[in-house]
Amino acid sequence: MSAAPVDGTSAITVIGHGPAAHRLVQRLHQHGHRGPVTVFGAELHPAYNRAQLLSVLDGTLPPGALELAPLPPGVTLRTGTRITSVDPRRRLVRDAEGGEHPYDVLVLATGSRPVPPPLAGGEDRRAPDIRAPHTLLGAGPVGKEPVVVVGGGVRGTETAYALGRAGHDVTLVHPGAHPMHRLLDERAGALVAATLREAGVASETERRAVAVEPGKIVLDDGRLLAAGTLLLCTGSEPDTALARTARLAVDGGIVVDDRLRTRDPRIYALGDCVRAPGGHATLASAWDQADALARTLVGDGDGSPAPARHVVRPRLPALAVLGPPGALHTPGDDEQVVLSDPAGGRYGRLVLRDGRVRAGVLVGLDRAVATVGRMYTEDRPLPPDRLALLLGTDEEYAGSAALPETAVVCQCNNVTRRDIQQACRQGARDLPAVAAATRATTGCGSCTAIVRRICETTAAS
Numbered sequence: 001m002s003a004a005p006v007d008g009t010s011a012i013t014v015i016g017h018g019p020a021a022h023r024l025v026q027r028l029h030q031h032g033h034r035g036p037v038t039v040f041g042a043e044l045h046p047a048y049n050r051a052q053l054l055s056v057l058d059g060t061l062p063p064g065a066l067e068l069a070p071l072p073p074g075v076t077l078r079t080g081t082r083i084t085s086v087d088p089r090r091r092l093v094r095d096a097e098g099g100e101h102p103y104d105v106l107v108l109a110t111g112s113r114p115v116p117p118p119l120a121g122g123e124d125r126r127a128p129d130i131r132a133p134h135t136l137l138g139a140g141p142v143g144k145e146p147v148v149v150v151g152g153g154v155r156g157t158e159t160a161y162a163l164g165r166a167g168h169d170v171t172l173v174h175p176g177a178h179p180m181h182r183l184l185d186e187r188a189g190a191l192v193a194a195t196l197r198e199a200g201v202a203s204e205t206e207r208r209a210v211a212v213e214p215g216k217i218v219l220d221d222g223r224l225l226a227a228g229t230l231l232l233c234t235g236s237e238p239d240t241a242l243a244r245t246a247r248l249a250v251d252g253g254i255v256v257d258d259r260l261r262t263r264d265p266r267i268y269a270l271g272d273c274v275r276a277p278g279g280h281a282t283l284a285s286a287w288d289q290a291d292a293l294a295r296t297l298v299g300d301g302d303g304s305p306a307p308a309r310h311v312v313r314p315r316l317p318a319l320a321v322l323g324p325p326g327a328l329h330t331p332g333d334d335e336q337v338v339l340s341d342p343a344g345g346r347y348g349r350l351v352l353r354d355g356r357v358r359a360g361v362l363v364g365l366d367r368a369v370a371t372v373g374r375m376y377t378e379d380r381p382l383p384p385d386r387l388a389l390l391l392g393t394d395e396e397y398a399g400s401a402a403l404p405e406t407a408v409v410c411q412c413n414n415v416t417r418r419d420i421q422q423a424c425r426q427g428a429r430d431l432p433a434v435a436a437a438t439r440a441t442t443g444c445g446s447c448t449a450i451v452r453r454i455c456e457t458t459a460a461s
């Protein structure tokens with residue numbers, strides 16, 4: 001394959017305006033790209049942080065938390081414009097109105113789209129209001145009638161929890177034996193199921209929804225559940241429709257090399273539309289890819305995204321999962337550390353290799369989430385007293401005080417512990433105020449607990 005024909009002045013066209021595209025154009029500007037950049041987004045509104053949608057819907061964060069930083073100067077954004085085909089030979093893209101737009105370099109950031117389950121009767125207009133999590137913004141508030149959430153993966157479980165806490169009558173229908181069964185082992189799953197019950201969510205496990213009727217859904221055992229709204233959280237798949245029009249290789253996502261280049265040297269792809277590294281698409285990996293691709297496109301460095309080691313923090317109290325999906329289920333010969341206190345709602349299990357975390361789950365062990373999470377993402381060896389670490393009583397590592405002032409607490413927005421302390425001292429009294437002052441917590445949201453604790457310890461001192 002020939003070298004990428006790019007330099008700091010190439011005209012770059014980006015298709016899709018989600019968080020990945022948004023971060024890319026920010027980073028291009030920061031890395032000194034001076035050519036024209038045009039972004040086409042099919043949605044009517046500019047990119048927003050989908051990962052914060054539930055925190056806004058359940059009132060934890062204000063609507064402003066969805067906003068991303070303003071676009072840098074010189075970027076042309078065309079919202080409400082769907083690109084329908086790419087012609088790599090003539091080097092142009094076509095929009096739905098037939099308009100043609102030439103490019104030097106094309107970046108596909110078309111994201112993912114929901115995969116709805118087959119539901120008999122779904123076309124009946126008297127069927128429940130059917131939604132996917134992607135469309136929660138702008139779809140109007142969820143009605144007062146019972147809500148059924150179909151699919152108990154991360155998105156479905158946190159959506160059911162948020163709606164239950166907001167006072168809705170919610171049932172979660174899930175084919176696994178417990179919520180998030182691909183990510184969590186049995187004991188962690190049992191604690192999450194208890195958390196849902198406490199939030200007033202009823203669960204129908206080992207069940208599927210098979211059909212809808214006016215005001216109801218039908219389960220695979222024939223029972224009917226009342227449903228004014230049906231939320232389909234049955235997963236998503238990379239949106240590769242546009243890539244196929246350019247005859248790019250597609251295999252469980254757009255196929256790219258380690259520099260995010262497709263087999264056409266002028267076309268790159270990033271975010272949820274590419275085949276996910278480790279089979280797990282996250283906002284953090286989309287942002288890592290955007291940082292790396294910006295460097296490639298200005299010809300600065302080798303531009304390969306670092307191998308992702310991300311912590312999944314579903315929006316449920318004190319829950320963190322480390323490692324790729326399924327890693328907990330296949331510990332093999334690796335050493336394991338387990339702490340189980342079901343009555344206290346606490347459970348921790350770490351799978352270790354060479355004294356480093358390879359996978360793990362932490363429930364109700366809030367203090368350990370920050371410290372163990374950092375050791376995992378930085379691939380650092382654990383201290384000898386692993387149980388003290390899990391309990392948060394290890395003197396060296398306990399609590400946020402162990403973090404140096406320069407430690408980056410919010411990786412998404414590069415906010416240090418010192419920045420957060422300063423904001424608190426200058427009057428930011430709660431999480432929304434700290435978020436507004438520093439942007440901490442407004443990325444993937446996984447630092448929320450530790451930011452809150454830093455605020456508390458700063459206020460107390």
Ligand SMILES: Cc1cc2nc3c(=O)[nH]c(=O)nc-3n(C[C@H](O)[C@H](O)[C@H](O)COP(=O)(O)OP(=O)(O)OC[C@H]3O[C@@H](n4cnc5c(N)ncnc54)[C@H](O)[C@@H]3O)c2cc1C
Pocket residue numbers: 015016017018019020021040041042043049050051052053054081082083084109110111112133134155239242270271272273281282283284286313444445
């Ligand atoms: C409710 C919800 C909660 C989430 N929570 C988390 C979380 O806590 N942590 C986490 O890591 N991830 C979370 N995610 C996933 C995260 O939002 C995605 O990983 C992230 O949005 C990927 O960004 P992206 O830009 O690649 O794709 P997307 O956000 O999917 O954006 C792609 C954009 O491209 C547009 N597009 C597609 N085709 C075309 C075309 N032909 N022409 C023009 N435009 C086009 C689409 O309309 C869309 O706006 C959540 C997602 C949802 C829906």
